[in-house]
Amino acid sequence: MGHPQEVDVIVAGGGPAGCVVAGRLAYADPNLKVMLIEGGANNRDDPWVYRPGIFVRNMQRDGINDKATFYTDTKASSYMRGREEHCSVSRTLSISQGDREAELNEPLRCANILGGGSSINFQMYTRASASDWDDFKTPGWTAKDLLPLMKRLENYQKPTNNDTHGYDGPIAISNGGTITALGSAFILSSDTNVYTDFVSSAAHDFLRASDSIGIPFSDDIQGKLELCLKLGQHSFLLDLDTSHASEIWAKYINRHTGRRSDAATAYVHSVMDVQNNLFLRTNSRVSRVIFEGNKAVGVAYVPARNRAHQGQTLETIVKARKCVVLSSGTLGTPQILERSGVGSAELLKKLDIKVVSDLPGVGEQYQDHYTTLSIYRVSNESQTLDDFLRGDKEVQKELFQEWEVSPEKARLSSNAIDAGFKIRPTEAELKEMGPEFNKLWDTYFKDKPDKPVMFGSIVSAAYADHSLLPPGKYITMFQYLEYPASRGKIHIQSANPYVEPDFDSGFMNDKADFAPIRWSYKKTREVARRMDAFRGELTSHHPRFHPASPAAAKDIDIQTAKGILPERVHCRHSHGMLRGTWHAPGEPYNAAKVHEDIKYTEEDDKAIDDWIADHVETTWHSLGTCAMKPREEGGVVDGRLNVFGTENLKCVDLSICPDNLGTNTYSSALLVGEKGASLLAEDLGLKIKTPHAPVPHAPVPKGMPATQQVR
Ligand SMILES: Cc1cc2nc3c(=O)[nH]c(=O)nc-3n(C[C@H](O)[C@H](O)[C@H](O)COP(=O)(O)OP(=O)(O)OC[C@H]3O[C@@H](n4cnc5c(N)ncnc54)[C@H](O)[C@@H]3O)c2cc1C
Numbered sequence: 001m002g003h004p005q006e007v008d009v010i011v012a013g014g015g016p017a018g019c020v021v022a023g024r025l026a027y028a029d030p031n032l033k034v035m036l037i038e039g040g041a042n043n044r045d046d047p048w049v050y051r052p053g054i055f056v057r058n059m060q061r062d063g064i065n066d067k068a069t070f071y072t073d074t075k076a077s078s079y080m081r082g083r084e085e086h087c088s089v090s091r092t093l094s095i096s097q098g099d100r101e102a103e104l105n106e107p108l109r110c111a112n113i114l115g116g117g118s119s120i121n122f123q124m125y126t127r128a129s130a131s132d133w134d135d136f137k138t139p140g141w142t143a144k145d146l147l148p149l150m151k152r153l154e155n156y157q158k159p160t161n162n163d164t165h166g167y168d169g170p171i172a173i174s175n176g177g178t179i180t181a182l183g184s185a186f187i188l189s190s191d192t193n194v195y196t197d198f199v200s201s202a203a204h205d206f207l208r209a210s211d212s213i214g215i216p217f218s219d220d221i222q223g224k225l226e227l228c229l230k231l232g233q234h235s236f237l238l239d240l241d242t243s244h245a246s247e248i249w250a251k252y253i254n255r256h257t258g259r260r261s262d263a264a265t266a267y268v269h270s271v272m273d274v275q276n277n278l279f280l281r282t283n284s285r286v287s288r289v290i291f292e293g294n295k296a297v298g299v300a301y302v303p304a305r306n307r308a309h310q311g312q313t314l315e316t317i318v319k320a321r322k323c324v325v326l327s328s329g330t331l332g333t334p335q336i337l338e339r340s341g342v343g344s345a346e347l348l349k350k351l352d353i354k355v356v357s358d359l360p361g362v363g364e365q366y367q368d369h370y371t372t373l374s375i376y377r378v379s380n381e382s383q384t385l386d387d388f389l390r391g392d393k394e395v396q397k398e399l400f401q402e403w404e405v406s407p408e409k410a411r412l413s414s415n416a417i418d419a420g421f422k423i424r425p426t427e428a429e430l431k432e433m434g435p436e437f438n439k440l441w442d443t444y445f446k447d448k449p450d451k452p453v454m455f456g457s458i459v460s461a462a463y464a465d466h467s468l469l470p471p472g473k474y475i476t477m478f479q480y481l482e483y484p485a486s487r488g489k490i491h492i493q494s495a496n497p498y499v500e501p502d503f504d505s506g507f508m509n510d511k512a513d514f515a516p517i518r519w520s521y522k523k524t525r526e527v528a529r530r531m532d533a534f535r536g537e538l539t540s541h542h543p544r545f546h547p548a549s550p551a552a553a554k555d556i557d558i559q560t561a562k563g564i565l566p567e568r569v570h571c572r573h574s575h576g577m578l579r580g581t582w583h584a585p586g587e588p589y590n591a592a593k594v595h596e597d598i599k600y601t602e603e604d605d606k607a608i609d610d611w612i613a614d615h616v617e618t619t620w621h622s623l624g625t626c627a628m629k630p631r632e633e634g635g636v637v638d639g640r641l642n643v644f645g646t647e648n649l650k651c652v653d654l655s656i657c658p659d660n661l662g663t664n665t666y667s668s669a670l671l672v673g674e675k676g677a678s679l680l681a682e683d684l685g686l687k688i689k690t691p692h693a694p695v696p697h698a699p700v701p702k703g704m705p706a707t708q709q710v711r
Contacts, residue, residue: 005280006319007033009680011327012286012336014038015116016263016666017653018327021680023267026278028686034278035318039285039304039328040113041066043264048280050259051403052176052251053412055680056463058120067120069112069378071331071490075504079511081612095313101505105245108589110331110620114282115264117329117620118252118666123260123415124457125173125250127222128623128661129243129450135659138628138639141675149674150667152690157255162223165705168691171670172254177413200240202382202475202533203248203419206458209530210246213523213597215421218245227385243452246421249413252666257697258403258413263670270693287315287497289340289649291325291356296324296649306498313496322684323648325676330622330655331490334363335501337419337626337651338492342643353495361634365627366488366506367660369455369480369619372517372612374524375462375541377556378533379589380563382473385416385461390471411683416460422452422482422662424520425519437515440485452662454520455480456527462538472556472564474538475531480619481517482662485510496542508616517616518608522600530595533599535560536586543604543611551604554586561585621665626655640679652676 011022014036041048048058048067058067058598111117127150130143151166157174167175207217221242251259259265283304290298298319308314326333337343341356343363348355379386387395403410424445430438445451462474488506493499508514521543529533535556542553593618600608629635631644634656641650654669661668681688694700 003035003281004033005317007035007279007322008320008322009034009684010318010320010323010327011036011652012289012299012301013267013326013328013332013653014040014264014280014282015111015114015327015329016118016669017116017654017673018325018677019115019118019267020670021325021327021652021677022278023271023504023692024674024677024688025680025684026275027271027689028681029684030275030277032277032686034262035281035320036278037281037284037286037299037301037318038114039069039117039332040282041260042112042280042282043114044269046119049113049115050265051407051412052123052253052258052260052415053120053385053388053399053410053441055120055260055415055706065125067113069110069331069505071110072500073488073503073505073507075080075506078386079508079514079608080616084614110329110622114268114280115230115262117669118262119260119264120316121252121620121666122417122418122664123176123252124417124664125222125252125667126455126663128663129448129452131448132451132659132661132663136628136657137440140639141628146671146675149671149678152688153670153674155698158250160220160223162220164223168701170264170270170692170695171252172256172261172266172698173250174253174255174694175248175418176251176253176415177255177258177408177410189324192658202458202460205531205533206419206527207246207248207706209527210421212530214426215244215246215423215523218242218247221245221247221422222519224248233650243422243450244424246419249312249417249420249457251417253413253415254698255413256408256699258407258410259697263673265697266695267673267692272425272697274693284316285497286326286328286336287313287339288336288495289326290319291340291646292316294645295355295647296320298496299324302497313498320648323650323680325680326643326649326651327673327676329501329653330366330625333503333651333653333655334490334625335492335497335642337362339495339497342646342649343491347491351492351495357643359631359636359644361627361629361631361636363491363625364487364489364634365624365658366490366504366622367484367486367657368488368505368507369482369621369660370486370507370513370517370616371478371480371486371619372521372616373463373479374477374521374528374540375464375536375537376475376477376528377536377560377586378473378475378531378623379535380473380560382475382533383460384473384475385411386466386473389461390466417457417478417708418460420455420457420478423520423523424449424451424453425516429519433519435511436512440512443481444485449558452482453516454523455482455662455664456520457523462541462623464541465545469538472561475528475533477528479517479520480621481513483519483660484508485512488623505514505618508613514609514612517612518605521608521612526595526597529598532591533551535589543607545604545607549601549604550605551598551600557586557588559588619664621661623657623660623665623668627658628656629658641676642681650676650680 012563026034133143154166156165300315344360345358459476545552626636
């Protein structure tokens, strides 16, 4: 079918928010012509997208993978020991302490494929705290206002005891088909409505260890919202421990199909299968919005790669009769605005771009969550994904074949991230966290007990390049800072859409951000040490403590090491380990041991801070560059997501968040999309249809299983 040169609504950018807007509007009115223009490739039925277990591959920068865009951070941070660029998880994980030089050249990446982050992300499901939305201070955006939309998007497939989840929405949420286990693997039954509550021994091990250091188990941290709304006061939540608790993590995986639940399949392919009014253009980068006066009347787009004769820029123009929606993500949307004449007048004049609306807030206040990862050795009997990631051909064949036979039960229908927690410090811990963080605590966290400070998860594998790791089994403690005080920015350097922007991630440029990450490193380490499977620390992936410090990381114990390579030939030392390396063997495992917390000196704390500075990196939870707040405070959009000083132009993606959200952000991007779709439907006199069009491959939800009913 040919594509029209004029439609009613253009959506620029096919990430989660853009897919929701395009799909919901097109389904609401089959006569409304909607065009979705995406810079990356189509994700439809791409096995590298829909098989959940191989998600790490989609972050590689190897010349083959084109599912991610790479942004280079251009500013040095004095707090990061002169680091000019921060890097991706896959790279950081792969390096040892000595490889810092190589690490410095790795850029930040974000999605470049239809579905945006939802096609390549880790599939971890969490939700923001109620106070996060209330803090937007915008009518129509309180947690109470948004709760019906949170439910509208979900096909929740886990048991629940609260009324905050939805059951006939397009986005599936479950524990995945199989939960990777340390010690054993459990399979969820998909042909019965009775939910089988299998949880891996790794997850249990982690949860027990967390409980033993004062992080209690909760059956649904993400449901805390309801309590908040019912009680009408956030302070109650502290007593209920919901912002300081652990749980079995849910995943964006449909347990009936074993497939990733990405936004394009859920909202766009579903509509394109049954209607013909949704037009999709992929591999097309929107360069600018076309204005008549200050009214948006269309967009210009260029091929994703500039391969034209003599580097000419080939623009195609599509007209929009009713509205243009920018949904190109936190790093993409502000660039389109600036190229279109919406941004700081000073910058635009310098670049010879005609000013349509002077909005100095465009591209400012860039935020993310800051990740650090520490890796631990686990027992040789543990079942982890390491052999698969290491490239063991037999194991890979077995896992891929398993998928072909029964994807809904296959080990690849999991992300191997089964449990985690959100935590807040105690009064005693706060005292050790220094004046900078305490000041932030008093103004930001103290009166918002539903806001966690840190997020932590267990991954049943080393998140690392295994070619650089010793053989063996691993777990990774994956932690991130939920509400960094640091801020960055992104601005164009040219009107040419192929020229890289000037990007300053701002990582760790506020000193207050060090203390909570340091505190959480200690916490996750205490959890790991108390797990039954624990057999030591992968010293290359821990702070460089003084070798004589009691806090110094200790590697695998000799007995476990011998079990990994029983046929090895000994070198030099009777215990088979080489001196002169950073590896120090740990104590033999003792199941009966009662642990004491490691005591850290000031020098140890300094070593942790250096490690943070050298290794902290993105969680790909970018937000905030086109904030919804008053124009005079640097705002870019109003409460209806209209861009100030323009007509018929909205931004609908996570760039609109005026402040951070304490969550993995896919749920929030979908929610912003749902809210944007509702606002647009109101503008256009339409009604959103529920349930949405049937999701390809997914059986239609048959109502709520007994175990999911509110008790
Ligand atoms: C590697 C990774 C792991 C993550 N893990 C998780 C997780 O486990 N759980 C979770 O909840 N969240 C996770 N996230 C975050 C989550 O996916 C994002 O918050 C979410 O996708 C943001 O949605 P968005 O619609 O705002 O923008 P994006 O997802 O960034 O989508 C923007 C889209 O616009 C396109 N685009 C950009 N510029 C242009 C242009 N000029 N013209 C046309 N198209 C353009 C891009 O290709 C992209 O498809 C992860 C993200 C990544 C990248």
